[in-house]
Amino acid sequence: MAAPYVITSKALGDATTPPASDRIVIGGIGIGNMGSGDQGAFLGRSDVQYVAVCDVRRNWRDDGKGRVDGKYGNKDCAAYVDFRELLARDDIDAVHIATPDHWHAIMTIAACRAGKDVYLQKPETLTLREGPLMIAAARRYGRVVSGGSQRVLEDYRDIVNPCWSGELGTLKAVDISVGGSSMPCYLPAVATPPDIDWDLWLGPAPWEPYNPGRCDGNFGTGGGSWRSYVDYSGGSLTDWGAHHFGGTIFAAGLLHLQPTTVTWHPASADGTVAAYITLVYPNGVEIHCNRPATLRPTDAKAVVAQADRGITIRGDGTAVAPVPVPAYRGTGGIYGDFIECVKTRERPFRDLELGVNTMTAPHLVAIAQRLERSLEWDRTAQRFANDEEANRLLDRARREPWTL
Amino acid sequence: MPFDPTTLDGPFTALAAFEWGGDAAPLGVIDAAVVAAHGDAALTADLEKRLGSVISGATSRAAKDYACRKLSMIGTAASVPTLVPLLTDPDESHMARFALERIPAPAAADALRQALGTVRGDLVIGMISSLANRRDAASVKPLAALLGGDATTAAAAASALGRIATADAAAALAAAKIQPGPVADAVIAGRLACADAFLAAGNRGSAQAIYESIAARIGDTPTTHRDRVVRIAAQSGILACLDDTVAL
Numbered sequence: 174m175a176a177p178y179v180i181t182s183k184a185l186g187d188a189t190t191p192p193a194s195d196r197i198v199i200g201g202i203g204i205g206n207m208g209s210g211d212q213g214a215f216l217g218r219s220d221v222q223y224v225a226v227c228d229v230r231r232n233w234r235d236d237g238k239g240r241v242d243g244k245y246g247n248k249d250c251a252a253y254v255d256f257r258e259l260l261a262r263d264d265i266d267a268v269h270i271a272t273p274d275h276w277h278a279i280m281t282i283a284a285c286r287a288g289k290d291v292y293l294q295k296p297e298t299l300t301l302r303e304g305p306l307m308i309a310a311a312r313r314y315g316r317v318v319s320g321g322s323q324r325v326l327e328d329y330r331d332i333v334n335p336c337w338s339g340e341l342g343t344l345k346a347v348d349i350s351v352g353g354s355s356m357p358c359y360l361p362a363v364a365t366p367p368d369i370d371w372d373l374w375l376g377p378a379p380w381e382p383y384n385p386g387r388c389d390g391n392f393g394t395g396g397g398s399w400r401s402y403v404d405y406s407g408g409s410l411t412d413w414g415a416h417h418f419g420g421t422i423f424a425a426g427l428l429h430l431q432p433t434t435v436t437w438h439p440a441s442a443d444g445t446v447a448a449y450i451t452l453v454y455p456n457g458v459e460i461h462c463n464r465p466a467t468l469r470p471t472d473a474k475a476v477v478a479q480a481d482r483g484i485t486i487r488g489d490g491t492a493v494a495p496v497p498v499p500a501y502r503g504t505g506g507i508y509g510d511f512i513e514c515v516k517t518r519e520r521p522f523r524d525l526e527l528g529v530n531t532m533t534a535p536h537l538v539a540i541a542q543r544l545e546r547s548l549e550w551d552r553t554a555q556r557f558a559n560d561e562e563a564n565r566l567l568d569r570a571r572r573e574p575w576t577l
Numbered sequence: 578m579p580f581d582p583t584t585l586d587g588p589f590t591a592l593a594a595f596e597w598g599g600d601a602a603p604l605g606v607i608d609a610a611v612v613a614a615h616g617d618a619a620l621t622a623d624l625e626k627r628l629g630s631v632i633s634g635a636t637s638r639a640a641k642d643y644a645c646r647k648l649s650m651i652g653t654a655a656s657v658p659t660l661v662p663l664l665t666d667p668d669e670s671h672m673a674r675f676a677l678e679r680i681p682a683p684a685a686a687d688a689l690r691q692a693l694g695t696v697r698g699d700l701v702i703g704m705i706s707s708l709a710n711r712r713d714a715a716s717v718k719p720l721a722a723l724l725g726g727d728a729t730t731a732a733a734a735a736s737a738l739g740r741i742a743t744a745d746a747a748a749a750l751a752a753a754k755i756q757p758g759p760v761a762d763a764v765i766a767g768r769l770a771c772a773d774a775f776l777a778a779g780n781r782g783s784a785q786a787i788y789e790s791i792a793a794r795i796g797d798t799p800t801t802h803r804d805r806v807v808r809i810a811a812q813s814g815i816l817a818c819l820d821d822t823v824a825l
Contacts, residue, residue, distance in 0.1 A: 263802040286766055288806035302710075313769055315809040357646075359639070361598020379642060379672060382597055545612055562615060565650060565679040568710060572671045573703030576733055577710070577740075 190219045197515050198266045200225035202256045202280060204237035206390040207294050208271030211321065212237060214508040215269060215292075216244050221512060224265065227253040231368040254370055256280055260287040267515055270294060271321070273388075273405045275378045278303035279575055281318065281525075285310040290317040292511045295415035296407060297528040301536050302568035304529030305555055306577055311525050319511040319521035320528030322419045326501065329420030332486050335478040336424040339495040341488030342476060344425050346459040348469055350483030351417050352394060352409025354539045358402035360384035377571035378404040407539060413482075414535035419523070421460065421484055422534065428527045430454050432534060435541045435548040438464075448545075450538045462538050540566045580613040582623050589627050595640045604643060611647050621651050628652075629659040638668055645672035654682035664692045670700045678707040686713045693719050702733045709737035717741060721749035724764070731755070732763035739767030742774035747787060762803060765791055769810050781818045788814035 197220060201212045204226045216223045223244070226237035234252045241250035253259045259268065260283055267290035270280050274296055284291045297320045298304045311318040326333070335341045362382030365371045371383045381387065381404070386397040394400045394409040401408060422428055432452035440448040450462040469485070476490040501522050503513025514521040540563055541548050549558040557563040571577065584606065591603035614620040624647070631644040641663070648656050656676065663673035677685045690713065692704045705723070708716040716737070723734035735753070738746040750768045755761040772787035792811035799805045
């Protein structure tokens with residue numbers, strides 16, 4: 174005989190918790206490091222019901238499930254190794270993704286096809302070609318996809334406010350100091366521990382032997398972590414670059430634009446002046462990436478706004494009309510912005526298209542640095558003009574059976 | 578200053594014996610040579626020959642992996658015969674594609690296309706993936722033939738046809754007779770991708786016909802979550818076709 178169905182008080186909601194029917198049902202893919210932070214942010218919300226975790230590492234998976242079960246006082250959180258099983262669940266409205274970067278495009282596109290909204294940790298893309306395909310999937314299926322860079326509004330106010338208030342006047346140039354690109358990984362083979370599905374961790378990346386230094390999840394980019402290596406990350410240039418370029422591009426009103434020229438300035442022959450890159454946007458604004466201090470202008474008329482992490486924005490100082498700074502929707506910072514947009518179907522603060530535009534800048538810098546030459550970027554065609562070798566670096570072959 | 582090719586002898590000897598965990602410093606010299614080869618046909622040809630010897634020789638997987646990465650940057654049609662034998666090797670197939678997918682010469686696409694009929698299992702999906710990334714219109718017919726194959730391969734072929742997005746690709750997808758399931762879902766996704774591409778190119782008539790066909794197939798009362806998502810996509814597409822102020 175079947176037991177009677179009992180509607181619990183939690184299902185009905187109370188003064189602080191919406192009824193289950195009004196909660197956004199969420200699962201998390203990639204649940205260590207930033208994934209656990211994202212999970213905590215969503216798990217702490219009364220308008221979210223967190224139901225599933227997915228990670229190729231058993232320990233992180235178990236920890237992630239434990240946090241959810243501990244929060245709700247039950248054992249209901251499902252735990253998956255393979256993200257496709259999580260995405261196949263019809264009851265999940267949205268996912269947050271915090272895997273290494275080489276998985277971002279495949280998982281985001283698959284999530285959109287499955288009808289899930291996505292909160293995607295930055296950097297949103299690993300290659301230039303991925304971005305338009307991800308945007309197409311999001312738009313095609315009407316999905317809310319937010320990038321995960323909380324710092325744009327929270328850490329860069331000292332450049333955002335002077336720009337949007339009109340105090341800086343017409344913007345002329347920006348200097349950004351940011352770290353380098355990722356590097357090849359030649360670490361030796363080490364016995365694969367039983368708590369990781371190594372083939373699935375690699376996924377679309379080239380097969381290489383397990384070594385903890387390849388896949389450890391810390392934030393270092395100087396070696397010994399996945400963020401250091403070219404198969405999995407763009408390095409500090411795209412990791413911190415997602416914040417630095419994001420803050421800059423937002424402050425300077427370049428969110429809807431992509432650079433048109435990428436100028437490689439080689440180091441001086443005597444080695445005293447380091448190489449740097451200049452990006453020029455269609456409206457004439459220049460972003461200098463790691464321009465040596467000795468080459469920066471000292472025009473006394475310029476108005477300078479500086480963020481403490483190495484961003485300097487110069488304007489002509491002729492005040493222009495202020496424009497209100499956009500704010501997050503809902504409550505709870507960028508996470509709340511995403512959840513609010515899941516409910517209202519508006520585009521979030523760091524909408525995927527803006528995230529892709531942001532990431533285009535460091536990707537272009539990386540390619541120019543790698544080739545040690547200047548490039549012209551055709552945004553419409555999403556190709557370099559007159560440089561077939563540069564166009565080879567738009568994307569890379571994915572390991573079977575993974576496809577975009 | 579022109580790059581001196583004789584400085585490459587030592588690094589290539591080291592590469593031939595390279596294993597993961599070995600001294601990577603000599604590889605840095607080859608990296609620099611690859612960059613310096615831009616606009617230098619003689620150096621490019623020299624590097625291509627040396628890298629090809631590493632691939633064809635009795636070298637480690639790590640050495641072949643490295644050589645394929647470099648050929649992906651400077652390889653020409655001359656490297657294609659060297660890379661083709663690797664396509665059927667489960668350990669090396671991906672890195673061969675890593676190079677072939679990026680080599681713009683038609684011979685590279687020809688090799689990937691021919692391999693569709695010679696490789697097995699997941700390696701077929703690899704070829705499909707690379708042909709899709711190249712948006713190789715000449716692959717439409719062989720990809721269409723794979724729509725009747727095993728489910729995983731058929732779904733990959735459907736997605737690839739959506740990426741290629743020519744009129745022939747759209748027609749092949751429209752003609753596919755697939756039972757409901759993952760392959761049918763992939764076919765619809767491919768058709769939607771074709772329609773989006775047509776719309777972006779200003780071919781509203783063709784785009785609208787696809788959107789309306791899919792909307793009709795789903796009906797007004799979709800019963801599954803997947804069908805509801807597809808209906809959103811089709812209806813949004815129809816609106817965008819009818820009103821150019823509506824963006825997808």
